Structures are given as C-alpha cells and as structure tokens.
Amino acid sequence: MLIWCSYCQHFYGEAAPYDxxxxxxxxxxxxxxxxxxxxxxxxxxxxxxxxxxxxLFEAGSRSDLGAARRIIEASRQFNVRExxxxxxxxxxxxxxxxxDWKYGPVSVTEEHRFTVFCEKVLDLVGxxxxxxxxxxxxxxxxxxVLLITAxxxxxxxxxRILALWLIHNGMPAWAIDGPLDIEAxxxxxxxxxxxLLLVSMALAEQAAGIAAIIRRLSALPDGARPRILVGGYAVxxxxxxxxxxxxxxxxxxxxxxxxxxxxxA
Amino acid sequence: MxxxxxxxxxxxxALHDQLEALxxxxxxxxxxxxxxxxxxxxxxxxxxxxxxxGELARTADPAVAALARHARPKLPLLAAxxxxxxxxxxxxxxxxxxxxxxxxxxxxxxxxxxxxLVGALYVFEGSQxxxxxxxxxxxxxxxxxxxxxxxxxxYGAGTAAHWHAFSDALNVLGLEGEPADRAAQAxxxxxxxxxxxxxxxxxxxxxxxxxxxxxxxxxxxxxxMPQDPLEIGLALRAGRTAWEQYPYLExxxxxxxxxxxxxxxxxxxxxxxxxxxxxxxxLGWLRTVLASRGIPTVILAAxxxxxxxxxxxxxxxxxxxxxxxxxxxxALDAERQALDGAGMVARLVDRFDRRLRGCAGPGVDxxxxxxxxxxxxxxxxxxxxxxxxxxWFTDAERFPNDWIAAVNALLAALDRAGGPPC
Numbered sequence: 001m002l003i004w005c006s007y008c009q010h011f012y013g014e015a016a017p018y019d020x021x022x023x024x025x026x027x028x029x030x031x032x033x034x035x036x037x038x039x040x041x042x043x044x045x046x047x048x049x050x051x052x053x054x055x056l057f058e059a060g061s062r063s064d065l066g067a068a069r070r071i072i073e074a075s076r077q078f079n080v081r082e083x084x085x086x087x088x089x090x091x092x093x094x095x096x097x098x099x100d101w102k103y104g105p106v107s108v109t110e111e112h113r114f115t116v117f118c119e120k121v122l123d124l125v126g127x128x129x130x131x132x133x134x135x136x137x138x139x140x141x142x143x144x145v146l147l148i149t150a151x152x153x154x155x156x157x158x159x160r161i162l163a164l165w166l167i168h169n170g171m172p173a174w175a176i177d178g179p180l181d182i183e184a185x186x187x188x189x190x191x192x193x194x195x196l197l198l199v200s201m202a203l204a205e206q207a208a209g210i211a212a213i214i215r216r217l218s219a220l221p222d223g224a225r226p227r228i229l230v231g232g233y234a235v236x237x238x239x240x241x242x243x244x245x246x247x248x249x250x251x252x253x254x255x256x257x258x259x260x261x262x263x264x265a
Numbered sequence: 266m267x268x269x270x271x272x273x274x275x276x277x278x279a280l281h282d283q284l285e286a287l288x289x290x291x292x293x294x295x296x297x298x299x300x301x302x303x304x305x306x307x308x309x310x311x312x313x314x315x316x317x318x319g320e321l322a323r324t325a326d327p328a329v330a331a332l333a334r335h336a337r338p339k340l341p342l343l344a345a346x347x348x349x350x351x352x353x354x355x356x357x358x359x360x361x362x363x364x365x366x367x368x369x370x371x372x373x374x375x376x377x378x379x380x381x382l383v384g385a386l387y388v389f390e391g392s393q394x395x396x397x398x399x400x401x402x403x404x405x406x407x408x409x410x411x412x413x414x415x416x417x418x419x420y421g422a423g424t425a426a427h428w429h430a431f432s433d434a435l436n437v438l439g440l441e442g443e444p445a446d447r448a449a450q451a452x453x454x455x456x457x458x459x460x461x462x463x464x465x466x467x468x469x470x471x472x473x474x475x476x477x478x479x480x481x482x483x484x485x486x487x488x489x490m491p492q493d494p495l496e497i498g499l500a501l502r503a504g505r506t507a508w509e510q511y512p513y514l515e516x517x518x519x520x521x522x523x524x525x526x527x528x529x530x531x532x533x534x535x536x537x538x539x540x541x542x543x544x545x546x547x548l549g550w551l552r553t554v555l556a557s558r559g560i561p562t563v564i565l566a567a568x569x570x571x572x573x574x575x576x577x578x579x580x581x582x583x584x585x586x587x588x589x590x591x592x593x594x595x596a597l598d599a600e601r602q603a604l605d606g607a608g609m610v611a612r613l614v615d616r617f618d619r620r621l622r623g624c625a626g627p628g629v630d631x632x633x634x635x636x637x638x639x640x641x642x643x644x645x646x647x648x649x650x651x652x653x654x655x656x657w658f659t660d661a662e663r664f665p666n667d668w669i670a671a672v673n674a675l676l677a678a679l680d681r682a683g684g685p686p687c
Contacts, residue, residue, distance in 0.1 A: 063377055102550070103649055104557035108486075109320065112373040152487070204543050205489035205535060239550055241542045 003253065010081060011088030011165075013253020048078045053089050060093065060117045061110070068121050082125045087165040087252070091158060094118055098233060118157055126164070145173040145259065146194035146226065148180055150201040151209030158232065159200050162252065171259050182216055189217060190224055195262045198249070200232035204239040214245035227262050229255075269440045269448065270432040273387045276449035280456040285395075289463040293399060298406045301474075302466040304350055305358040307416065309365035309462050311343040311483035316369040317385050326379040328438050333382075335427075335434045336390055340483075342416040349413045353481065353501070354494060356474040360465035366479070366487055368458035375451065380444055383435070384451025388459070390431050393417075397424040482528035484521060489535040496534050499575045504530030507568035513629050517559065517657060526568075529555075533572055537586040544589025545596070552642075556650040559657060561638035566597055600645055609682040610637050617675040624668040632658060633675055640679045651676075 001015045005028035012028040024046075052075050059067035072085060097114045100106035106114075145166055147159040159175040166173035180188070189197065197217070199210055210230060217225055231249040234240050242248070249255070284290070289306075292298040318340055321333040375381035396403075397418030404411045420427040440448060465473070476497060478490040491497050504527045508514055514522045529551070536544045548569070552562050569590045576586050605611070617633040629635075636658060642650035655676065659669045 102554050102557065103647075104653065105649075109323075109373045109376055112370055113377055116374040154487075203488065204539060204547050207539070207543070237546075237550065239543065239546045241540075241546065 008079075011084040014251040016250075048075075049080070049089070052080065052085070053093070056085075056089060056121075057093055057096070060097075060114050060121075063113055063117050065117065065120050065124065068117070069124060072121075072125060081168075083165055083168045086122065086125060086161045090118055090121060091161050094157060095233065095236070115155070115157065122157065122160060144194055145171050145196045145198060145255075146189065146192065147173060147175040147198045147200070148185065149176075150199050150206035150230075150232070151179070151182075151212070152206045153200060153202045153232070154179075155200070155202055159198070162198070162200075165252070166255065169256060171256070182213055185213065186216055186220070189226060190220065193224060194226045196229060196255075196259060197226040198229045198231060198255075199246070201230055201234045201240070202232055204234050206234065207240055207243055210243055210246065214243070218245065227258070229258065267436055267439055267441050267445070269438055269445055270387075270435045272445050273384070273435070273449055273452050277388070277452050277456045280453065280460060284456065284460050284463060287460065287463050287467075289467040290399075292467055293402050293406060296402060296405050298402075298467060300350070300407050301355055302358060302469065303403060303407055304347070304352045304355050305361050306462070306466055307343055307347050307350070307352070308357055308477075308479055308483065309361050309466075310416070311340060311347065312362070312365040312369050312479055313372070313385075314339045314343060314389070315483045316372045317382065317389065320372060320376040321382055321386065324376075324379045324382060329379040329383055332431075332434050332438060333386065335431050336386060337419055339389070339416060339419065342419055343483075346414050346416050347480075349409065350407055353497075355480070357477040357480055358466050358469045358473050359475050359477065360469075360473055361462045362477050362479060364458060364461045364465060368455070368462075371454065371458075378447065380440070380448040381451040383438070383440075383448045384453075385455045387435065387448070387452050388455040390428070392459075393420055394424060394428055397421070478528050478531055481531055482524035484524060485528040488528075488532050490531045491535050491538075495579065497531060499572070499579055500530040500534040501527055503534075503568065503571040503575050506571040507564060510567050510571075511564050511631060511635070513631065513635055514560070514564070516629055530568065530572070533569065537572070537576065537590065539589065541585075541588035541592055545593045548589065548593040553647050556639065556642040556647045557653055559639075559653040561635050561650065561654060562597065562642050563634055563638035566594060569594060601641060604641055604644055604683065610641070610679065613637065613675060613678050613682060617671060617678070620671045620674075621668065624665060624671060626665045626668070628664070628668060629658070632672070636672060636675055637679060640676065640683070644683060 001024045003011075003013045003015055003024055003026045005012050005026065008028065010028065012026070015024065015026075052071060055071050056068060059065075059071060072082060075085060076082075094115065097106060097111050101108065101111045145163075147163050147166075149156055149159060156175070156177045160177060163173040163175035174192075174194075176188075199213070201207065201210060214228055217228065228246040229249045230240075230243050230246045231252070235248045236250055240248070247258070249258075289298065289302065292302075318333075318338055321330070321336075324330050324333070372381065372385055396416070397420070400414060400418040401411050403417050404414050407414070418424060476490050476492050476494075478485045478488055481490075481501070491500060507530070508523060508526045514526060518525070532551075533548075536547055539547070548565075552565055555565055556562055573587055573590050573594075576583070580586055601610075614633045614637045617636075618631075621628055621632050636654060639651045639654040655672070658664070658672045661669065664672075
C-alpha cells in the first residue's frame with residue numbers, strides 16, 4: 001500500500017502488501033513530532049488522491065496528455081507535489097498496467113501505449129520539477145545514489161522517476177537511461193563513487209546479470225564499492241527471494257534509512 | 266487523390282540508398298552473405314511483421330484497413346521460409362534482434378495513430394520490389410532453390426503491378442499536410458531501423474550470437490531461453506507433448522498457441538536453472554498469466570510433468586533442476602486437496618466427461634477436466650480464470666445446445682460441491 005503523510009500530504013513510502021496500490025495515510029518522520037491524530041481532512045485528502053489516480057489512469061488509457069496536464073495542474077491546489085504524483089501515483093499505475101496485462105484485460109499494445117504516455121508525463125512534469133528543485137539538490141551530474149536497470153530490463157521509466165524523488169528527498173541521485181555494459185558500469189562507479197547502487201529488475205531471469213555486476217563490483221577496493229540494492233517488479237512480486245551480495249528492496253521508503261546508514265558508516 | 270506515395274518516396278529515398286550501400290547488401294549481391302545473417306534477418310522481419318500485421322488487423326480506421334488489404338500477409342511466408350531453412354538450431358545475431366524488438370515496441374506504442382502503420386506498411390511493401398530483384402541472391406547464399414523462398418519478392422511477376430496498385434491506394438487515402446508528414450516520419454523511422462538491423466547483421470561478431478526466443482515464437486518478445494541445444498530440444502519436445510495431450514490448445518489458440526507453448530516451454534526449462542524458491546514463485550506468476558487467458562493450470566501441470574520426466578532422463582545428475590517444479594506441483598496438489606479433499610471434483614469430472622462425450626457434434630477432449638481446473642484456479646484466487654474458459658466452452662456458434670447445457674450443469678455442480686466462494 002502507498003503511504004501518504006496526512007500532515008504534509010507528500011508521498012513517503014509503502015507498506016505491505018507491496019503489490020496493493022491503494023492509498024493509505026500515515027505520518028512521515030518529519031511531521032510526526034507535531035501531529036498525533038488523523039482528522040476528517042485526511043480522509044478527504046485520500047479521496048482526492050484516489051480521484052487523481054483514477055483520472056490519470058483514465059487519461060493514460062486514452063493517451064490523453066492534455067488531460068494529464070490539467071489533472072496535474074489541478075492537483076497542486078491540494079498541496080500534491082509533482083514529484084509525489086510521479087512516485088506515489090504514476091509509478092503504481094505502471095505497476096498496475098503490468099498487473100492488468102498479467103490478468104488478461106489489457107493487451108501488450110495497450111501496455112506499451114500506456115508506458116509511452118507515462119514517459120510523456122514524466123517529460124512534462126520533469127521540467128516543472130527542475131524548476132522547483134530544492135536548492136541543495138544537484139540538477140544533474142553524478143549523485144550518491146546511482147540507479148540502473150538490470151541487464152535485459154529495458155524499462156527505465158521507474159528508475160528515472162525514483163531518481164527525481166530521491167533528489168527531492170535530499171539524496172543526490174542519478175539514473176542511467178538505457179543499457180549500460182558491465183565494464184562501463186564499473187568505470188562509472190569507480191569514477192563517481194556512489195554510496196548506493198540501486199538496480200531495478202523486472203524478471204527473475206535478470207538475477208544472473210545482477211549477480212555478474214555484483215561479482216565485478218566486489219573486486220573494487222574498499223571505499224569504492226557501493227552498497228547494492230535491488231528493487232523492481234520481480235522483487236515486489238517476490239519472484240526472487242534473495243540475491244547474494246545485494247539487499248532486496250520492496251519499500252522505497254526504506255531508502256532514506258539505508259542512505260543514512262551508509263552515510264553514518 | 267494526393268501524392269502520398271511521392272511524399273513517402275521523397276522522405277525515404279536517401280535512407281533507401283544508404284541501406285543498399287550497407288555491407289549486408291554488398292555481400293548479398295556478391296553471393297557471400299552468411300546464411301546465419303539471412304536467417305536472423307528473416308527472424309527480425311517476422312518480429313516486425315507480427316506486430317505490424319496484428320495492429321493493422323485491429324485498426325479502427327476503415328481507410329487504413331482498406332489499404333492493408335492490398336498487402337499480402339507476410340508472416341506465414343516468413344514462417345514457411347524459416348521452416349525451409351531449418352532454422353530452429355541456429356543462433357541469432359542479437360544486436361539485430363534487439364533492434365527489431367525495439368522497433369516492434371515503437372510500432373505497438375504508436376499504433377493508436379494509424380498513420381504510423383501506413384508509414385511502416387509503405388516501407389515493407391516497397392521492400393518487396395528489391396526483394397524480387399534479390400531473391401536469387403538470397404536463395405544462393407542459403408543454398409536453396411529460389412522456389413523454396415516465399416517472402417522475398419512474394420508478388421513474383423506481378424510485383425510491379427502490385428506496387429502501382431498499392432501506390433494508388435496510398436494516394437486514395439487523401440493525406441496532405443501534417444497527417445502526410447506523420448506517415449512520412451513513420452516510414453523514415455522504419456527505414457532507419459531496418460538500416461540498424463542490416464548493419465548489425467553483417468558483419469557480426471561471434472559474441473553477438475545467442476539463441477533467442479523469437480527464433481521459436483516471433484510474438485514472444487524478449488525473455489529467457491536456454492543456450493544449450495540439448496535443453497532447447499528438451500523444451501520443444503516437452504511443449505509438443507503438452508500440446509498434443511490437450512487438443513483444446515489447438516482448437517482454441519491455433520498456430521499462435523502452438524508457438525507460445527514452445528516458447529513458454531523454453532522459458533520453463535531456463536527457469537529450471539534458477540533456485541527452487543525463485544522457480545516456484547515464477548511458476549505461480551505464469552500460472553496466473555495463463556489461467557487468466559483460458560489456459561487452466563492442469564495444462565501447465567502436465568507441461569511441467571513432461572519437462573520433469575525428460576529432465577530425469579536427460580539431466581539425471583542435476584536434481585536441482587527439478588526441485589522448483591516439484592515444489593510447485595506439490596503445492597498444487599495441496600491446494601486441490603484443500604478444496605476437494607473428498608474427491609468430489611474428480612468424480613464430477615468423470616461423470617461430465619462421459620456426458621460431454623455423448624453430445625452431438627465435435628467436442629473437445631478433456632473438457633470437463635479443463636473446466637474443473639479453471640474452477641479451482643478461480644477458487645484459488647485467480648480472478649477471471651473461470652470466465653476465461655466458460656465463454657469459450659458455452660459459445661453457441663461453436664457448440665450444440667446439449668454440450669452447452671452439460672457445461673453449465675458441470676459448473677453448477679462444482680459450485681454446489683465447493684460451497685460458496687471465499
């Protein structure tokens with residue numbers, strides 16, 4: 001389930017079951033000291049988020065980018081940030097369309113079209129996000145969290161969205177938008193020294209490619225080896241249960257904690 | 266009438282010249298193009314035609330649908346040519362296959378605008394002109410007679426007449442201005458992608474060669490495939506066993522179903538190399554995908570048993586390959602036991618199997634077993650599994666009334682035996 005902070009109304013994480021994208025409310029760590037109970041307004045906000053989710057999904061099924069633009073603009077009046085729409089609404093929609101394909105009602109064509117729609121929405125929102133990026137977040141260039149897709153996983157949209165969310169949450173991040181061969185990755189890691197390497201895998205069979213990355217990176221000297229996290233559809237659906245040398249990440253809300261742990265270390 | 270044909274030709278002529286200058290075509294004309302490059306080219310074309318022809322068949326635009334009817338379906342020709350070459354054992358040139366899959370995905374994603382399909386169709390129909398001229402060169406490089414190849418130059422002596430008719434049909438669309446530009450852009454994209462594919466095909470490096478699932482099934486997309494020819498052979502045989510055990514698959518899903526059975530079988534054998542827990546989890550995922558599309562779990566279970574049997578003989582020393590499948594099948598048995606400990610479902614299947622066999626007209630073997638399996642899938646939490654078979658088995662255009670009555674009676678009896686759904 002997706003957790004939105006009922007006080008600041010920003011997306012802040014997930015809770016089990018991780019394959020259920022209904023919206024629930026909680027209180028994020030930042031707001032917790034000042035807020036103790038949920039109010040009726042929280043329930044109203046949940047309804048607003050659900051409505052945004054449904055209307056965007058409908059716009060996506062029609063590939064109606066104009067409608068998406070209007071929905072996103074309208075959502076600002078409810079204090080819903082663009083970056084939260086991407087992570088708390090768009091990313092789950094991508095997951096949902098995959099699930100709809102799995103259960104049959106959506107064709108491969110519709111799934112592809114929806115992905116293209118989400119890419120266009122990301123481009124649309126990305127420019128606006130850049131304009132409101134926190135001053136201390138680097139707008140481009142290497143970050144402390146490097147995000148890539150597993151060898152064989154062509155879906156880069158998720159890592160691009162997640163990188164924006166991380167930057168917004170004070171974690172300089174950088175997503176590689178496309179395939180990267182293993183030697184190029186090793187060179188990149190050696191040059192940029194990220195603290196975390198986050199790999200998105202869609203299918204269990206991509207585990208072999210990730211294992212090769214882990215083996216290769218383990219040869220790097222101490223201090224140059226990033227902690228490796230693996231997330232994505234295959235992890236969320238428990239199609240893989242372990243990858244030696246990496247931590248599996250079902251809840252992106254845990255990233256902040258892991259980031260701080262590696263910082264302290 | 267407008268001159269859409271002229272516009273498309275102008276937009277692509279430079280790319281056409283570049284394409285023909287590639288080493289692929291130079292080697293072809295010189296009779297030196299490796300057969301493996303041509304086989305991979307045919308596979309790439311099959312991937313692209315599978316997408317394009319599927320989307321053209323579904324287009325809601327009547328003018329584009331009418332244009333598409335001018336084009337002969339090429340997928341059966343490509344399938345026949347790959348069969349003639351005896352290609353299943355040959356690896357594919359992976360960068361070319363990757364480029365074809367990418368362009369297939371582009372066509373899929375852009376299919377909402379039928380003009381994207383028009384642009385691609387123009388390129389492929391136009392390529393038949395060159396294909397006619399080069400057919401003997403292709404045959405020679407493959408060591409075949411010309412008449413053994415059907416795709417290249419498929420309109421034969423009528424190629425020029427067909428091209429004129431197709432060009433006229435393009436002009437009848439009446440496209441000008443921005444819509445014509447969109448069609449031209451799609452044609453340019455298609456030409457550029459074909460250039461990428463041909464550039465990757467020759468010369469290729471040994472490291473570019475791998476077995477890819479599209480060699481088995483051009484609709485399969487991109488998923489894991491064993492690289493050991495022994496495992497591929499085992500997978501194809503096990504798939505054929507499951508296919509033959511359930512004629513329902515052929516009756517309902519025809520050639521497309523046969524190809525997916527084979528490609529799924531390859532994926533299953535590749536899965537056997539994964540840890541047992543991973544294999545088991547992924548089998549659960551595939552079960553949902555199949556059951557939601559009218560393929561009840563009893564078929565998957567039979568397929569897995571066929572693989573297990575072959576693994577036990579051909580990879581006897583690798584018990585680990587069987588562990589995930591055995592765990593999954595045990596879980597299915599436990600699930601069935603929990604739902605039907607008294608064996609009522611099995612008795613109903615026997616009873617209704619006899620009744621269905623007695624119905625008039627051609628029926629479907631194992632129908633009662635399949636329906637009961639879908640019922641169990643639904644009860645086990647796969648929403649839509651039962652609907653995915655019920656509609657087909659009770660279609661009045663396919664089955665007589667007594668058959669449909671028997672199917673409905675079986676479903677009612679299963680519901681009574683199983684009590685209300687959870």
